[in-house]
Amino acid sequence: MNQPKSELDRALARRRFIQAAGSGTVVLALGSAYVLSDELTREAKAQTLGDGRPRLPPGQRVIQALRPMGGEPGDPSPGAYRLRVHGEVEAPFELTFAELLALPQIEQALDVHCVTTWSVLGAKWQGVRVADLADRAKPKKSARHVIFEAAHGYTSNVALRDALKPTVMVAHRLNGAPLARAHGAPVRAIVPEFYFWKSAKWLTGIRFANHDEPGYWETRGYNNHADPWKEERYA
Amino acid sequence: MPDGAVSARAETKRRRKLNLRPWLRALHRDIGYLAVGLTIVYATSGLAVNHLKDWDPNFKQVSRTHQLGLPLPGDDDAAAKSALRALGVHEQPREVYRASETQLDLVFDQRTFHVDTSSGVVHEEGQAARPLLRAANWLHLNRGKKAWTYVADFYAIFLLFLALSGLFMIPGRKGLIGRGALVALLGAAVPIAYVLLSGGP
Numbered sequence: 324m325n326q327p328k329s330e331l332d333r334a335l336a337r338r339r340f341i342q343a344a345g346s347g348t349v350v351l352a353l354g355s356a357y358v359l360s361d362e363l364t365r366e367a368k369a370q371t372l373g374d375g376r377p378r379l380p381p382g383q384r385v386i387q388a389l390r391p392m393g394g395e396p397g398d399p400s401p402g403a404y405r406l407r408v409h410g411e412v413e414a415p416f417e418l419t420f421a422e423l424l425a426l427p428q429i430e431q432a433l434d435v436h437c438v439t440t441w442s443v444l445g446a447k448w449q450g451v452r453v454a455d456l457a458d459r460a461k462p463k464k465s466a467r468h469v470i471f472e473a474a475h476g477y478t479s480n481v482a483l484r485d486a487l488k489p490t491v492m493v494a495h496r497l498n499g500a501p502l503a504r505a506h507g508a509p510v511r512a513i514v515p516e517f518y519f520w521k522s523a524k525w526l527t528g529i530r531f532a533n534h535d536e537p538g539y540w541e542t543r544g545y546n547n548h549a550d551p552w553k554e555e556r557y558a
Numbered sequence: 559m560p561d562g563a564v565s566a567r568a569e570t571k572r573r574r575k576l577n578l579r580p581w582l583r584a585l586h587r588d589i590g591y592l593a594v595g596l597t598i599v600y601a602t603s604g605l606a607v608n609h610l611k612d613w614d615p616n617f618k619q620v621s622r623t624h625q626l627g628l629p630l631p632g633d634d635d636a637a638a639k640s641a642l643r644a645l646g647v648h649e650q651p652r653e654v655y656r657a658s659e660t661q662l663d664l665v666f667d668q669r670t671f672h673v674d675t676s677s678g679v680v681h682e683e684g685q686a687a688r689p690l691l692r693a694a695n696w697l698h699l700n701r702g703k704k705a706w707t708y709v710a711d712f713y714a715i716f717l718l719f720l721a722l723s724g725l726f727m728i729p730g731r732k733g734l735i736g737r738g739a740l741v742a743l744l745g746a747a748v749p750i751a752y753v754l755l756s757g758g759p
Binding site for chain 1: 607610611614615616617619621652653655657658661663665669670672681683684685695696699701759
């Protein structure tokens with residue numbers, strides 16, 4: 324014979340239902356996110372770049388938004404911001420944030436690839452081309468490399484010919500919004516042809532050098548060149 | 559030579575050999591105590607940093623959008639005061655920065671409000687540190703590369719000592735050739751197999 328359910332039984336049953344429904348929702352949401360992301364990865368794998376390379380480098384998976392990936396944050400204050408362009412140049416200079424904004428701006432949809440295997444495709448970055456900054460600084464003939472300098476001594480190194488490619492820029496907006504602190508506000512470098520650690524966050528300087536200077540991660544076991552299409556992840 | 563003398567010498571030799579073990583155990587124990595704190599730092603941070611692509615072990619991220627009523631005062635400071643009052647923020651901003659004709663940035667230590675003065679949309683973004691993990695990660699990644707390098711070197715030497723002394727601390731019935739050797743070989747086989755199977759660096 325069925326006993327009438329007590330208030331406690333009903334409360335427990337309700338709690339079990341809520342727990343099961345909650346768990347189901349979480350599993351469903353995570354599963355959907357995974358399936359959606361895999362769909363993006365499949366689509367990207369089917370595409371090629373203008374030069375014939377696959378759009379998605381080997382071993383990468385597409386996600387929808389950048390992940391912060393740590394780093395020691397710099398001062399996010401636009402008023403205090405200074406960008407030094409110096410080193411092996413004829414005309415070193417320094418820019419405030421307002422002066423950077425006053426330079427010819429570009430907006431580019433670029434793919435970025437993190438060494439930890441995620442990629443974000445087509446994010447819209449706004450800022451100034453490094454090549455335009457170099458034009459103003461006039462690198463000497465002895466300049467062969469560009470060192471991106473950032474807060475707390477972080478650096479990353481790129482060959483001069485790579486740094487002057489039209490896609491390489493210093494960016495202050497992402498997808499129409501000001502760059503978030505976690506992504507290097509107020510200004511970061513974007514070097515889309517290489518793994519994303521080369522795109523120094525909290526950028527404070529662009530130094531032209533006559534010799535290569537492996538940077539923060541390059542001296543900690545990561546590859547000096549860092550081409551995602553060759554999977555140059557580690558040294 | 560009488561049998562007794564031979565066996566006495568063998569006994570003395572055996573004792574001398576065995577006398578090393580208490581020293582080894584004492585050193586293993588004390589160096590183990592010394593290494594506890596550093597092991598917690600390195601192991602916790604190792605777990606955290608290993609999964610860097612899944613979460614930010616240093617900061618909790620804040621990203622919110624608010625809507626303000628319009629119009630805002632034309633003067634930047636007055637507009638900032640009005641926006642902060644509407645947002646219920648009582649701290650004073652570190653900086654009020656006019657980034658463009660329509661964008662006013664209100665910068666605080668942990669967060670920034672990007673106010674679109676034409677639409678009244680405010681994007682709040684910032685990050686709050688996870689203090690213990692952040693400190694552990696900072697030590698683990700040795701960002702400063704200064705005196706901590708020496709501490710980390712000593713810790714690595716301690717770990718080597720703990721691993722090697724552990725092999726000899728307690729005598730097995732078959733010496734090194736027994737269960738200990740099997741388990742030690744199994745442990746060594748893991749990285750070797752991984753390198754071989756994955757193709758290595």
